[in-house]
Amino acid sequence: MTRLELTRYLNEFLQVSNYKDYAPNGLQVEGKAQINIIVTGVTACQALIDRAIELNADAILVHHGFFWKGESEVITGMKYRRIEALIKNDINLYGYHLPLDGHPMLGNNAELGRALGIVDAEPIEGVAQGLVWQGRLDKPMSANDFSALLDGVLQREPLHFWGKDKAIHQVAWCSGGAQDYIDIAAEQGMDAFISGEVSERTYHSAQELGIHYFAAGHHATERFGIKALGEHLASEFELTHHFVDIANPV
Ligand SMILES: [Zn+2]
Incomplete structure (x- = not known):
């Protein structure tokens, strides 16, 4: 062509x-x-x-x-x-x-959700040009099991900040360097937020907002x-x- x-x-x-x-x-x-x-x-x-x-x-x-x-x-x-x-x-x-992050069919977020087996995956409406996605796991999963799932799918061990003791059911994610959307994920009542990178402040946010955070790799996601x-x-x-x-x- x-x-x-x-x-x-x-x-x-x-x-x-x-x-x-x-x-x-x-x-x-x-x-x-x-x-x-x-x-x-x-x-x-x-x-x-x-x-x-x-x-x-x-x-x-x-x-x-x-x-x-x-x-x-x-x-x-x-x-x-x-x-x-x-x-x-x-x-x-x-x-x-x-x-390419936001494309509904083959964007990074759509594909990541699919690879993790997240159901009812969709962008959170009205937030950041539709770049933060949400969905749920078929069955709630322990944070350690979810970390192992990320490791297996992305072939890279994620950095996990333990935000709450509850198992993970509702999940939000945004590929790349989007760690600061952790606030939005917490506001939406999510159990975990996944992005690629991490900042020093992300550790405190996860603890204080009571949400699991997984830095799964900017390149990997x-x-x-x-x-x-x-x-x-x-x-x-x-x-x-x-x-x-x-x-x-x-
Ligand atoms: Zn990027």
């Missing part, structure tokens, strides 16, 4: 215009006009770009692209080397941030959406797709 067709399809499918974001969503660096091979990955780091070059990619699709609000606007150093590699190899770079997007594109169009996981302990 052409770059123009892919750009139009993605922007529409991911409902880009519905989000107010910290980085531009869509085509960030322009490459060749015809696209046959796509590579997906969480972050547009040098290792991902190098692997995409080896795989003869025509386009790279990521959750964490370039040009974040607040970062230096000049193209030097590490940023230069990444962009130079893309341009020299004529590779398109697409970045989709919040639209955000692998789902971009991979599912690549698989979706390969099933809809004549594209070869490779998901490349560049490990990250955070």
